[in-house]
Amino acid sequence: MNRMREAWLGLVIVGAIVVAVVGTLWLEGSSFGQSQRDMEAVFEEVGLIRPGNPIKLRGVEVGRVQEVSVDSGGAVVRLSFRVDEDLVLPEDAVVILSPESMFGDWQAEIVPRSRFPAVAYAQPWEPGVLPGGALPDISELTHTADQIAVNLGVLTDRMGIAFSDETARNVASMIDNIEAVTQRLSALVTQQADSFTGVTERVQMAVDGIGSAADQATATLERVDELLAQDDVASTLEDMAVIAANMRDLSGDLQGTNAEIRQTAARADSAFARADAILTRMAAGEGTMGRVLENEGIADDLQATVVELKVLLTDIRENPRRYFSLSIF
Amino acid sequence: MTERLLAPFTAIGRAALSLASGIGRWGVFAGDTVRSLRHVDVWGRLLLEQMSRIGADSVPIALFISTFTGVVLALQASYTFTGAIPMYFVGVLVGKTMMLELGPVLTGLALSGRVGANIAAELGTMRVTEQVDALETMAYPPLAYLVAPRVLAGIIMFPIVTVLAVGIGVVSGWLTSLQLLDMSTAEFLRGLTLFFRPFDVVFTVIKATSFGLIVTSIGCYFGFHTRGGAAGVGQSTTRAVVASSMVILVLDAFWAVVLL
Numbered sequence: 001m002n003r004m005r006e007a008w009l010g011l012v013i014v015g016a017i018v019v020a021v022v023g024t025l026w027l028e029g030s031s032f033g034q035s036q037r038d039m040e041a042v043f044e045e046v047g048l049i050r051p052g053n054p055i056k057l058r059g060v061e062v063g064r065v066q067e068v069s070v071d072s073g074g075a076v077v078r079l080s081f082r083v084d085e086d087l088v089l090p091e092d093a094v095v096i097l098s099p100e101s102m103f104g105d106w107q108a109e110i111v112p113r114s115r116f117p118a119v120a121y122a123q124p125w126e127p128g129v130l131p132g133g134a135l136p137d138i139s140e141l142t143h144t145a146d147q148i149a150v151n152l153g154v155l156t157d158r159m160g161i162a163f164s165d166e167t168a169r170n171v172a173s174m175i176d177n178i179e180a181v182t183q184r185l186s187a188l189v190t191q192q193a194d195s196f197t198g199v200t201e202r203v204q205m206a207v208d209g210i211g212s213a214a215d216q217a218t219a220t221l222e223r224v225d226e227l228l229a230q231d232d233v234a235s236t237l238e239d240m241a242v243i244a245a246n247m248r249d250l251s252g253d254l255q256g257t258n259a260e261i262r263q264t265a266a267r268a269d270s271a272f273a274r275a276d277a278i279l280t281r282m283a284a285g286e287g288t289m290g291r292v293l294e295n296e297g298i299a300d301d302l303q304a305t306v307v308e309l310k311v312l313l314t315d316i317r318e319n320p321r322r323y324f325s326l327s328i329f
Numbered sequence: 330m331t332e333r334l335l336a337p338f339t340a341i342g343r344a345a346l347s348l349a350s351g352i353g354r355w356g357v358f359a360g361d362t363v364r365s366l367r368h369v370d371v372w373g374r375l376l377l378e379q380m381s382r383i384g385a386d387s388v389p390i391a392l393f394i395s396t397f398t399g400v401v402l403a404l405q406a407s408y409t410f411t412g413a414i415p416m417y418f419v420g421v422l423v424g425k426t427m428m429l430e431l432g433p434v435l436t437g438l439a440l441s442g443r444v445g446a447n448i449a450a451e452l453g454t455m456r457v458t459e460q461v462d463a464l465e466t467m468a469y470p471p472l473a474y475l476v477a478p479r480v481l482a483g484i485i486m487f488p489i490v491t492v493l494a495v496g497i498g499v500v501s502g503w504l505t506s507l508q509l510l511d512m513s514t515a516e517f518l519r520g521l522t523l524f525f526r527p528f529d530v531v532f533t534v535i536k537a538t539s540f541g542l543i544v545t546s547i548g549c550y551f552g553f554h555t556r557g558g559a560a561g562v563g564q565s566t567t568r569a570v571v572a573s574s575m576v577i578l579v580l581d582a583f584w585a586v587v588l589l
Contacts (some may be wrong), residue, residue, distance in 0.1 A: 006381070008381070009377065009384070009385040012388055012489060013489055015493060017489075023530070027522050052522070052524070103418065
């Protein structure tokens with residue numbers, strides 16, 4: 001075998017190996033030297049996700065699904081995937097599985113949990129493993145639509161059973177009644193329309209009055225505004241300040257007066273207490289006044305003595321010389 | 330009367346016995362070939378020559394076939410989809426079909442015609458011209474000298490040629506999508522990578538390896554057991570091509586059932 005044939009054979013072998021290896025790696029989505037990290041997420045159900053399906057973040061492909069396996073015990077499905085090393089995950093990140101199109105190709109997307117809060121996420125028990133959930137695929141939606149169609153069929157059948165001749169007559173009668181009611185309502189509406197016209201006119205008048213009042217208020221406010229804009233306002237404000245100072249002084253005086261009043265009241269309380277004690281003793285018949293009050297004879301004598309004193313004083317006023325002689329020298 | 334009634338059943342039975350006998354003889358022949366592998370000094374120095382003849386020299390025809398297969402696949406896919414299916418599925422169809430089915434099968438059928446017929450004719454001629462008998466007379470192991478290097482070369486080179494054919498078929502499908510279907514490279518690549526699994530390549534290699542074994546061993550078997558003169562050589566060549574083509578299709582279905 002000559003050298004050319006050997007070279008051709010070697011070229012064919014090397015070419016095939018390169019095509020197989022590089023093609024496989026490229027189609028598999030290998031990063032060719034770019035550093036990547038392995039991540040995991042757990043799901044209750046993974047739909048049609050398969051190894052090789054894309055991992056997306058904000059719609060951009062950042063990795064590929066590596067493995068899909070049922071976890072030990074069969075409680076969850078574990079999804080292993082590889083993403084770019086420097087990928088920054090959103091806060092409270094979860095993995096959502098969803099159909100990428102209607103033709104069976106699925107994708108896994110890393111999103112914040114708040115984007116799909118209603119999805120039932122499987123909760124991982126290991127740190128670093130993301131919670132995951134799957135959106136319904138077209139088959140589930142079709143199944144739901146099928147159930148709705150069945151329910152509608154049942155409803156239609158029931159309607160067919162319920163809609164007998166008598167029901168039809170009742171419906172016809174009801175339609176006639178509705179027509180009569182409609183006519184009455186029409187007449188009522190016509191009548192109410194007239195009333196409404198009158199009310200509207202009065203409302204219009206009221207609105208005019210309110211408008212006039214508003215104009216006057218506006219004028220008043222303008223005048224107030226003008227007054228506020230004049231220089232007299234400053235002096236008025238100064239006078240107000242003086243009045244306020246006087247009021248403060250007056251308030252101080254009143255506070256002093258209040259103190260004096262409180263002292264006077266205290267003294268009055270003391271006097272009243274003593275008077276009360278005296279009166280109590282008098283009521284008990286102690287002392288001269290008590291004895292006077294107790295003995296009616298003494299009181300009568302005192303009254304007669306007072307009468308006589310009054311007579312004596314009257315006589316002294318009328319005839320002073322009878323009782324007093326005044327000589328200077 | 331009875332013979333006429335039994336004639337169809339007799340024919341079926343004879344064909345079945347012939348088939349079973351042929352499979353048995355091929356099994357014995359394959360066993361002898363495996364045993365001849367101990368003569369490495371005999372077949373070792375012939376292996377590269379056979380690899381070049383069976384594999385490297387078959388690359389042009391394999392690439393020619395796969396190129397047009399890729400073109401036709403892309404065009405027929407777009408014609409079939411008719412707007413109901415996204416065009417990026419052209420990439421899916423071209424990639425999957427070339428890797429899993431048409432690449433290995435068409436390459437195997439093409440090489441069964443080229444390589445299987447060549448081997449059967451070459452060994453058949455050697456048999457009818459008593460060159461094989463001469464080897465046996467000289468105590469030179471004919472299986473190690475004539476069969477083992479060809480079968481080993483077929484096992485090694487069929488996957489290599491098939492991988493190249495698949496690659497060229499995918500590239501031709503991509504170029505067809507770009508030029509004739511108004512698709513973008515991104516669209517085609519999206520479809521191509523969408524459902525790709527590394528096992529697809531493994532599946533291709535397994536099928537191509539089995540096809541290489543079948544085509545070369547059947548070619549050697551019919552050539553080695555040629556009887557008569559030139560007519561016998563022609564008959565052996567025809568039988569080798571037909572049998573290897575049929576077995577390729579049977580194996581194709583077998584691997585699909587077993588591995589997919």
